[in-house]
Amino acid sequence: TQLLEQSPQFLSIQEGENLTVYCNSSSVFSSLQWYRQEPGEGPVLLVTVVTGGEVKKLKRLTFQFGDARKDSSLHITAAQPGDTGLYLCAGAGLRPRNTPLVFGKGTRLSVIA
Amino acid sequence: DTAVSQTPKYLVTQMGNDKSIKCEQNLGHDTMYWYKQDSKKFLKIMFSYNNKELIINETVPNRFSPKSPDKAHLNLHINSLELGDSAVYFCASSQGLEGGYEQYFGPGTRLTVT
Numbered sequence: 001t002q003l004l005e006q007s008p009q010f011l012s013i014q015e016g017e018n019l020t021v022y023c024n025s026s027s028v029f030s031s032l033q034w035y036r037q038e039p040g041e042g043p044v045l046l047v048t049v050v051t052g053g054e055v056k057k058l059k060r061l062t063f064q065f066g067d068a069r070k071d072s073s074l075h076i077t078a079a080q081p082g083d084t085g086l087y088l089c090a091g092a093g094l095r096p097r098n099t100p101l102v103f104g105k106g107t108r109l110s111v112i113a
Numbered sequence: 114d115t116a117v118s119q120t121p122k123y124l125v126t127q128m129g130n131d132k133s134i135k136c137e138q139n140l141g142h143d144t145m146y147w148y149k150q151d152s153k154k155f156l157k158i159m160f161s162y163n164n165k166e167l168i169i170n171e172t173v174p175n176r177f178s179p180k181s182p183d184k185a186h187l188n189l190h191i192n193s194l195e196l197g198d199s200a201v202y203f204c205a206s207s208q209g210l211e212g213g214y215e216q217y218f219g220p221g222t223r224l225t226v227t
Contacts, residue, residue: 031213042117042203042218043156050213086154092213100146100169101216103156 003027004091004104012110016078021107023089024071030092032065032072033101037086079111116140119204119219126194127227133190134222136204142217144168144210145187147179148203150221156203162187163210194226 005024013019023032031050035043047056049065049072056063060083062075076083086108090101117138126132138145147159161169165181176192187204201221207214 033213033215037154040220042205042221043216044218045215048213048215088156090216092211100158100161105153105155108154 004089004102006087006089006104006107008107009105010108010110012112013079015080015111015113018075018077019079019109020073020075021087021109022071022073023104025091026070027091027093028069030069032069032092033090034063034072034074035088035090037088037106039085043086043088076109079109081111081113084109084111117204117206117217117219119202119222121222122220123223123225125225125227128194128196130194131190131192132194132224133188134202134204134224136187136189136219138185138204138206138217138219140206140217142206142208143184144207144214145181145184146205146207146216147187147189148205148218150201150203152200160187160189161210168210191224194224196226199224199226 007022033048034046037043047063052067052069054065060077064073086106088106089104093099120135144163146161148156150156159173160179162181178190181187201223203221204219205216207216
């Protein structure tokens with residue numbers, strides 16, 4: 001069974017601070033997705049990373065896929081209250097290709113104004 | 114236009130009752146899913162359907178029965194509800210079966226069993 005461990009589980013920071021959350025596994029994934037979920041809503045995709053070592057930027061958010069495609073990180077620069085939410089990483093297995101996404105347990109971020 | 118919709122948004126019921134949750138997607142996707150998110154926010158897949166055919170049935174009690182009348186709809190019927198069934202249930206859809214496709218989630222149905 002492929003597992004994704006996310007850390008930290010909870011993070012509370014002041015507006016303007018930087019932060020990094022991590023998503024780690026002992027398994028190799030063909031791709032990895034990051035979702036953000038706000039209270040009372042379903043998760044919404046932020047980004048998909050596919051290539052080992054890939055870095056993608058979405059405004060103040062920087063996503064990195066590990067070289068071995070076993071881990072990923074999300075870095076937020078100058079966090080804002082609007083970044084508050086649950087951040088979930090989800091990995092797509094290598095084989096068989098129709099296996100479902102495996103979700104991590106999430107990092108709950110709270111940005112205080 | 115809502116891409117993936119679920120009804121009802123909230124469902125409060127007593128143990129032993131039978132209830133259904135409905136899901137519809139207007140994205141033209143072939144694949145639909147049901148997920149359960151527990152109180153600790155862990156999101157776990159329950160079922161996956163592709164072109165109305167059941168593809169994945171994770172370890173879920175057989176009190177849970179999904180039904181897909183067409184590609185745009187995937188409903189979830191739960192018999193003999195138990196306290197442990199209390200959770201938020203999410204419907205989702207994607208373009209294809211492969212795990213790398215983006216999943217579009219509905220707003221969730223918060224089920225409370227008393």
